[in-house]
Amino acid sequence: MKTPKRAHLRLEDSPGEEDSLTGPVEDYLKAIYEIGRGNVSVATNDIAQKLSLTAASVSGMVRRLAGQGLLSYERYRGVTLTDSGRRAALRTIRRHRVIESYLSHALDYPWDRVHDEAERLEHAASDELVDRMAEAIGEPIVDPHGAPIPSREGLMDETIHLSLADLGAGYGARVVEVSDDDPEMLRYLGELAIVPGAELIVLAKAPYEGPITLRIAGTKLSIGPALAAQVMVEPLSDPDAPAH
Numbered sequence: 568m569k570t571p572k573r574a575h576l577r578l579e580d581s582p583g584e585e586d587s588l589t590g591p592v593e594d595y596l597k598a599i600y601e602i603g604r605g606n607v608s609v610a611t612n613d614i615a616q617k618l619s620l621t622a623a624s625v626s627g628m629v630r631r632l633a634g635q636g637l638l639s640y641e642r643y644r645g646v647t648l649t650d651s652g653r654r655a656a657l658r659t660i661r662r663h664r665v666i667e668s669y670l671s672h673a674l675d676y677p678w679d680r681v682h683d684e685a686e687r688l689e690h691a692a693s694d695e696l697v698d699r700m701a702e703a704i705g706e707p708i709v710d711p712h713g714a715p716i717p718s719r720e721g722l723m724d725e726t727i728h729l730s731l732a733d734l735g736a737g738y739g740a741r742v743v744e745v746s747d748d749d750p751e752m753l754r755y756l757g758e759l760a761i762v763p764g765a766e767l768i769v770l771a772k773a774p775y776e777g778p779i780t781l782r783i784a785g786t787k788l789s790i791g792p793a794l795a796a797q798v799m800v801e802p803l804s805d806p807d808a809p810a811h
């Protein structure tokens with residue numbers, strides 16, 4: 568166990584390959600982390616889908632990254648990040664989410680426009696710049712979409728939340744996070760007031776993938792299960808007392 572040492576290890580102190588990773592490599596590691604929630608094995612097909620690449624090009628890159636010690640690959644089990652791959656992934660995720668937060672809080676960007684900017688800047692910004700951005704806006708712990716921001720030490724809240732589609736009728740919940748990569752969807756969710764922190768109650772849920780009816784911010788509305796699956800929630804302890 569090397570926990571105490573780890574706790575004091577700043578990301579920028581970790582020597583070696585992280586310092587020279589290219590943008591595409593950072594994108595791979597980030598995608599693998601996000602699909603596998605940091606520790607589950609990931610199928611190469613899922614990586615290909617997330618990055619909009621062919622399975623063949625993903626296989627080639629996976630072999631290369633395994634050779635660099637960033638991940639391990641077993642034929643029938645898939646891809647798992649090594650400690651150094653995981654550290655590099657969290658470092659990129661921190662940069663992305665701090666940049667999104669800075670654009671939103673300091674520069675008043677709307678929440679549907681920060682992701683694309685951050686996708687580009689996350690590979691260019693230094694850790695010092697990112698740390699200063701975080702400091703300037705009060706060290707936020709979540710980004711504008713509710714996703715947790717890894718700490719400077721590389722610690723990350725890995726709580727797995729239910730989605731709104733998982734809730735049954737009668738349940739109250741608070742929105743904690745929404746998927747961030749579809750600007751149109753974010754604008755729509757914003758119009759419906761389905762944003763992190765909002766409280767809602769599920770009034771009815773039609774069977775066979777039918778619509779989910781809910782009350783949120785005093786308004787009754789229906790959304791489809793595919794959209795509801797993109798909204799992560801935290802059930803409220805008293806289902807009879809949601810916000811209005």
Ligand SMILES: [Zn+2]
Pocket residue numbers: 663667681682685747748
């Ligand atoms: Zn984003």
